[in-house]
Amino acid sequence: MSRQPRSYKDLPLAPITYEDTREAFKTGSWRTFKPVVDNSRCKKCWICWKFCPDMSIRILEDGTGVEIDYDHCKGCGICATECPARCIEMVPED
Amino acid sequence: MAKKLINGNYAAAFGAKLARAEVIAAYPITPQTAVVEQVADFVASGEMKARYVCVESEHSAMAACIAAASAGARTFTATSSQGLLLMHELLHWATGARTPVVMVNVNRAVAPPWSVWADQTDSISQRDTGWMQFYSESTQEELDTVIMSYKVGESPDIMLPSFTTEDAFFLSHTFEPVEIPSQELVDGFLPPFRPEIRLDVENPRGFGSLSMPHQWYMELRYLIAEAMDRARERILRVEQEWKELTGRSYGGPLDEYRTEDADVVLMNAGTAASTIREVVDNLRREGKRVGLARIRCFRPFPTEEIRALGRRVHTIGVMDRCYTFGDGGPFFTEVKSALYNLKDRPAVKNFVVGIGGRDITMKTVGKLYDNLFRIKAGGLDSEKEWIDLKRPEVG
Numbered sequence: 001m002s003r004q005p006r007s008y009k010d011l012p013l014a015p016i017t018y019e020d021t022r023e024a025f026k027t028g029s030w031r032t033f034k035p036v037v038d039n040s041r042c043k044k045c046w047i048c049w050k051f052c053p054d055m056s057i058r059i060l061e062d063g064t065g066v067e068i069d070y071d072h073c074k075g076c077g078i079c080a081t082e083c084p085a086r087c088i089e090m091v092p093e094d
Numbered sequence: 095m096a097k098k099l100i101n102g103n104y105a106a107a108f109g110a111k112l113a114r115a116e117v118i119a120a121y122p123i124t125p126q127t128a129v130v131e132q133v134a135d136f137v138a139s140g141e142m143k144a145r146y147v148c149v150e151s152e153h154s155a156m157a158a159c160i161a162a163a164s165a166g167a168r169t170f171t172a173t174s175s176q177g178l179l180l181m182h183e184l185l186h187w188a189t190g191a192r193t194p195v196v197m198v199n200v201n202r203a204v205a206p207p208w209s210v211w212a213d214q215t216d217s218i219s220q221r222d223t224g225w226m227q228f229y230s231e232s233t234q235e236e237l238d239t240v241i242m243s244y245k246v247g248e249s250p251d252i253m254l255p256s257f258t259t260e261d262a263f264f265l266s267h268t269f270e271p272v273e274i275p276s277q278e279l280v281d282g283f284l285p286p287f288r289p290e291i292r293l294d295v296e297n298p299r300g301f302g303s304l305s306m307p308h309q310w311y312m313e314l315r316y317l318i319a320e321a322m323d324r325a326r327e328r329i330l331r332v333e334q335e336w337k338e339l340t341g342r343s344y345g346g347p348l349d350e351y352r353t354e355d356a357d358v359v360l361m362n363a364g365t366a367a368s369t370i371r372e373v374v375d376n377l378r379r380e381g382k383r384v385g386l387a388r389i390r391c392f393r394p395f396p397t398e399e400i401r402a403l404g405r406r407v408h409t410i411g412v413m414d415r416c417y418t419f420g421d422g423g424p425f426f427t428e429v430k431s432a433l434y435n436l437k438d439r440p441a442v443k444n445f446v447v448g449i450g451g452r453d454i455t456m457k458t459v460g461k462l463y464d465n466l467f468r469i470k471a472g473g474l475d476s477e478k479e480w481i482d483l484k485r486p487e488v489g
Contacts, residue, residue, distance in 0.1 A: 005310070007313070008310075008313035008314075008316050008317055011310060011313055011314060011317060012291060013192050013253055013290070013291060013317065014190075014191055014192040014253075014291050014301070014314075015190065015191070015301075015302060015303045015305065015310070015314055016291055016299045016300060016301055016303065017299060017300035017303045018299055018300075019300075020300075021300050021303060021304070025304065
């Protein structure tokens with residue numbers, strides 16, 4: 001199976017992808033507001049991480065807070081709404 | 095082979111058992127419930143080795159079948175009317191994901207008012223989902239078609255879902271002697287399901303995915319269109335193979351009866367065909383050249399077969415046990431459309447009959463043939479007519 005089909009004859013039967021689609025589809029440019037985290041006030045409850053519908057919040061390895069994957073975050077603002085510590089702010093994109 | 099006295103619902107369950115369906119999604123609805131109840135008995139007794147999933151809705155039933163088929167399992171479910179309508183979204187999904195799910199739909203009227211009786215509006219409403227649709231006339235045909243539809247749908251170059259229908263009660267609850275093929279025979283006919291693309295932890299892939307307009311959505315839809323066109327030929331070939339093993343076949347996608355020299359022909363899908371056959375025989379004894387063409391397969395539509403018939407008959411009446419509001423009977427509109435590019439077209443009239451399970455009697459059918467002969471003599475009186483409708487008395 002060629003990675004780069006040229007016509008319908010090169011396609012697999014069903015719509016499948018052979019690689020991590022996150023690499024192929026960067027959706028960060030869809031954003032009009034971006035979440036900005038103040039980890040100094042983060043309570044480490046990871047509610048933002050659980051609620052993020054795009055798996056665009058990563059827990060820092062040292063457990064001191066979270067970071068946003070701006071390549072894929074679409075700026076929905078669910079994390080900012082759900083954060084009990086109010087430490088995520090939605091900031092307009094430039 | 096052994097003969098058993100069973101109804102259409104049990105025949106469908108025997109079909110699933112003999113096909114060795116591996117995952118069953120079950121949600122009850124009248125008049126289908128006996129299908130999944132009989133399968134439950136088979137699984138509980140150990141006669142059938144399958145995972146029996148009790149789901150919370152028909153929508154979930156189809157989701158379970160799609161997921162199981164994606165993992166490489168042969169799947170089966172059954173539904174009816176409102177249940178089929180609730181599945182609608184996932185019927186499209188099964189096609190797009192190319193999961194050859196096999197289902198039985200008992201044709202039941204849609205509410206309101208509530209009616210559990212025969213009407214084909216439920217399945218016809220699924221016309222554009224990309225499912226193959228078969229309409230059975232007899233209990234034996236129901237069993238055989240379930241098995242055949244696995245073979246057609248699972249062909250590596252087709253990979254499409256299909257459902258077989260039974261008219262509510264006329265077929266679902268009518269007992270007839272049915273030959274149950276041996277497991278050995280069916281195993282020889284239907285190889286195990288081994289899809290090329292399936293969920294595999296050793297070889298992870300993204301399923302479903304996303305396509306932008308400039309990418310591959312249109313091409314993937316074209317592949318489905320091609321597969322459905324290939325299914326026309328495959329249905330015929332698989333039926334031929336079945337005939338060689340069992341001696342039984344059902345006339346392909348358009349089952350014709352005494353049409354070879356017919357002047358007028360009635361077309362129908364479903365169980366009313368048996369009544370029509372009786373009327374045809376009676377009228378033939380009177381020397382009237384009448385015939386029946388039963389649409390056994392609605393998708394793929396038997397366009398070429400209908401054209402071949404249209405080239406040699408004068409008048410066609412299309413019976414619809416369903417209706418497209420704002421147009422006409424769906425079988426009628428499709429038959430007419432198939433005939434349009436013929437140079438010499440027969441006259442075609444639509445008879446809307448048996449809606450909500452109203453009985454289609456021999457007397458009813460006799461009136462339809464009388465009408466067709468009047469059309470042959472004097473031209474089309476009207477394009478469509480609701481038959482046996484309670485009308486206000488005139489004068």
